[in-house]
Amino acid sequence: MEAIIFYIFSALTLAAGLFILxxxxxxxxxxxxxxxxxxxxxxYVLAGADFLxxxxxxxxxxxxLVLLIFGIMLTQKKKKSDDSTRHNRVEVxxxxxxxxxxxxxxxxGLLLKVILSSDxxxxxxxxxxxxxxxxxxxxxxxxxxxxxxxxxxxxxxxxIGAAYLALNRNPSA
Amino acid sequence: xxxxxxQYYLVVAAxxxxxxxxxxxxxxxxxxxxxxxxxxxxxxxxxxxxxxxHDPERLSGQLFALFVIVVAAAExxxxxxxILRVYGRFKTVDPDQVNxxxx
Numbered sequence: 554m555e556a557i558i559f560y561i562f563s564a565l566t567l568a569a570g571l572f573i574l575x576x577x578x579x580x581x582x583x584x585x586x587x588x589x590x591x592x593x594x595x596x597y598v599l600a601g602a603d604f605l606x607x608x609x610x611x612x613x614x615x616x617x618l619v620l621l622i623f624g625i626m627l628t629q630k631k632k633k634s635d636d637s638t639r640h641n642r643v644e645v646x647x648x649x650x651x652x653x654x655x656x657x658x659x660x661x662g663l664l665l666k667v668i669l670s671s672d673x674x675x676x677x678x679x680x681x682x683x684x685x686x687x688x689x690x691x692x693x694x695x696x697x698x699x700x701x702x703x704x705x706x707x708x709x710x711x712x713i714g715a716a717y718l719a720l721n722r723n724p725s726a
Numbered sequence: 727x728x729x730x731x732x733q734y735y736l737v738v739a740a741x742x743x744x745x746x747x748x749x750x751x752x753x754x755x756x757x758x759x760x761x762x763x764x765x766x767x768x769x770x771x772x773x774x775x776x777x778x779x780h781d782p783e784r785l786s787g788q789l790f791a792l793f794v795i796v797v798a799a800a801e802x803x804x805x806x807x808x809i810l811r812v813y814g815r816f817k818t819v820d821p822d823q824v825n826x827x828x829x
Binding site for chain 1: 729730732733734735736737738740741742743744745746747748749751752753754755756757758760761762764765768771772775776778779780782783784785788789791792793795796797798799800801802803804806807808809810811813819820822
């Protein structure tokens with residue numbers, strides 16, 4: 554049962570990724586990225602990371618994807634056709650197709666060879682079914698306190714920097 | 727509780743990483759490249775979570791994945807601000823046409 558769900562969500566994630574790779578319309582690609590994030594969140598749940606799955610959905614789908622779609626819409630060409638029955642497609646040309654596919658397939662072959670020939674000997678016992686939230690909270694506040702605070706400062710710096718960069722984005726106008 | 731072997735997660739993550747790499751190489755749009763980078767970061771997180779399953783007391787893998795998510799959020803905001811700035815200056819989002827330094 555668990556294996557079937559794993560296969561379904563893996564297929565969903567990979568199909569969404571391939572759809573982004575082959576679709577010409579970038580808006581469709583952004584929506585396919587939503588499916589890919591959802592599939593990855595389901596894989597987190599299957600690996601026993603419940604808190605991380607919820608954070609994934611909240612941060613990626615709620616924040617990053619909305620930002621990306623805003624970015625696509627803010628960088629459109631000014632002149633669009635006035636015909637309201639036509640789609641305003643965001644056509645994206647592709648280039649370096651041969652190198653892209655060669656790199657992707659070559660790296661995948663290499664990684665597949667390494668993974669299939671590996672023989673991991675896991676020392677710790679498997680994750681039980683209990684929730685991970687308490688452990689994550691205790692770890693964040695004790696042994697990982699410094700990275701936690703640095704992440705907070707990083708987010709503040711990124712916020713100020715992004716706001717400053719995007720403030721006057723048309724100096725000529 | 728039947729568990730899925732860690733190699734299955736690794737294969738899925740490797741495939742997702744390579745798809746993301748191919749996307750960010752082939753797309754001629756800055757935001758298309760960002761989509762590929764996000765896919766690659768997610769693939770790495772799958773690896774971290776799959777290995778972190780065998781560490782139930784300390785959960786180092788999941789904590790690292792959490793920090794990767796935070797850094798990805800910071801990265802995408804700054805990247806979008808830079809893309810908007812580049813678009814305001816060059817009026818294009820094609821990385822091949824922003825080649826002022828090459829001329």
